[in-house]
Amino acid sequence: MTTANAKVDKENLLYRMGFLTRRWRQVLDGAFQSLGVTDAAWRPLLHLHHMGDGIRQKDLAASLGIEGPTLTRILDQLIAKGLVERSEDASDRRAKLLTLTPKGRTMVTEITGKVSALEHELLDGFSEPEISQISAFIERLEHRLQETRSRLKG
Amino acid sequence: MTTANAKVDKENLLYRMGFLTRRWRQVLDGAFQSLGVTDAAWRPLLHLHHMGDGIRQKDLAASLGIEGPTLTRILDQLIAKGLVERSEDASDRRAKLLTLTPKGRTMVTEITGKVSALEHELLDGFSEPEISQISAFIERLEHRLQETRSRLKG
């Protein structure tokens, strides 16, 4: 039985990760509801803050690991809320430059605090070496997935 | 710099998991496209096969870790494809019993082979102890998330 269960666990590993990330999103969603931003919206704000003002959508999307159209819609929401601004790029009229508004900066501060607190609470019971190992595991898996993906496509 | 990066890694852990599971879904989606089932559809088939015929939707949903409405839609698709059948439960006329059709059983066999091959390929570079540790990590994290979630709600 032990063998069978271990096998099942192994086979469900990635699925259980998916389950986990859904729950995590729900927790964040709940925590941010009072701020008026959804889970998908706060990360672009932090990245924008971190990368500095005046970056292009394309670069922000790459930094976030999402596709252009996904970011476009999120930005529409953030702009509608007055947290972010799109402006013209004088050197390339196809591009738009993104900047945080003062309201956006305030929001970044609030979000940073909440995310840190939640993540600390969740990862508190895990040792540094453990977290490093998991992190390395994820990185290797990401790499392998990329390979598999391009192999299947090509 | 090392410290800063390590901190970022820790903070991004759950997000990177989400990224990973999206990619994994895409790989599976691509692999199953030729079979005519999507990623969300194959898992109910396998669970149904594993749990035996004649189970209720409610139980299948619980087994999959998804909510009832989500399963309802997936089942609609599987039934439309002739892989699964809903039938009346004589003992409780609210309930529906689920069974795999012969076509569904054939599909299960094909899917099992593909999933196993892909998962083996992906997890091949990882040792048993590693996988066990990751698995344990996920389990603890699931538990903590559940706690946090109910704490925030109540």
Next chain:
DNA sequence: GCAATATAGATAGCATCCTATCTATTATTT
């Protein structure tokens, strides 16, 4: 026995992500 509550499933509507495709602009090639 009948009203109130609980349960199984379906439906509706929202959020997030993706790919495919369209428009506008820029870069390259001949």
Next chain:
DNA sequence: AAATAATAGATAGGATGCTATCTATATTGC
């Protein structure tokens, strides 16, 4: 210089997940 290809972003439509709510049955309590 004109035609072609490439790039930035927007739009459309599909897939998957959730919650809230509806209908149809079962169960419970008085």
